[in-house]
Amino acid sequence: PYEFMRIDDIDALREHFGRGNWAIRQGVVFDDLAFINQVNGGDEWWTLKRDGEEWVAFESTSFAYAIEAKGRAAFETLVRSMQLATPAQCKALDYYDKDASAKWAAEHDPRTPELERSLAQRASDAREAASARNGRSHAPRREAQAID
Template sequence: MGTIDWREHTRPVDRGLHEALVAKCQENGWLKRGGYDWQDDPWLEEYPYEFVEAEDVSALRGFLGRGNWAIRTGIVYDDLAFIQQVNGGDEWWTLKKAPDGWEAFESWTFGGILERGAEFERAVASMQMATPEECLRLDYMLPETESPLDWRFVRTEGIAPTGEVVPCRAFVAKTAEGYEGRVFERPGLPGFCMEVRRTDPPALLLCQEGVKRPLGAAALCERVLPAAAAPGSRSLSDAVRSARGCSDSLPQRTAAPARTAEGR
């Protein structure tokens, strides 16, 4: 599990977020005030709602691996929230932030997947990249591949057309051959942008704007990047055409060549 002390990399959520999560918990029979546990035992201690926010995925992993969390304890990471719904157990009510509030879409039992760090981080990145609609359809995981990429979430900043500096989100994956895939927000543009780059010598191989489905764009990168590392540009263009036919996440114009989940 590593040696990171998650306490040093988490902080209590602000009041507004705390109140929003408490309100959402009232829709869950286990988590609401006077819920199922308290209906069975009216003398049971009324546990508080306690939520923290993780600054990175390592802190999230460390928190979830701590174990023996009380019911109504939760953690927020980017646009995801995980709230313990079994006292002292391992069943996390999983929420996705949507424009009009939080959407509940899954219950995760993390168990052994926490020991498989790359698999855990890929699952979390998949949930981050998925749209709220994909989460509600339970279609929120990157496809399984023989050589899955290691997608890293990065908080960045950009300059809006108004000149204002605004926070942005980006997901980056690199290959050992010196190629990089990026799916990221850019102020003033709708949706996400997707790029495939060569780092040495630097070259932009593929660029796409207006991406509606970041998860689909990441899946496209996973098909294109192996071809980018192959000799010759034809393999890259062929891979783009082939992958595009399997993905509706991108426009057609290119700018350049409640069940429980556990270790899905």
């Protein structure tokens, strides 16, 4: 039998995986992801992504290792990459995005201060917004100003 718990906070998920020594078939559901331990007392998590009513299996992940060896930020980037990716990207193992944490924060946390985003990100967003507003392409161009 499988035993699942739901975790809704990424810090709580990190703490969960950091504890270690999990029984086989213990599982965690986090947003549209599910993780099921594959090794009794171990840290190999069968990783699945929800695709409508179905679950797509796509990875085997060692989270305790990622947390211990690479740190909190690396763990968050890995999980956010999985969340932002489509089921097809996950299945093709083409889901990792080094900027996933920042993208997740920008999309899901309206309180993210503008200054936390890089200057290049802010400039790109401003160009896109101006182009959309003016019905223009993304290519910058200058317009002559009329002189009276």
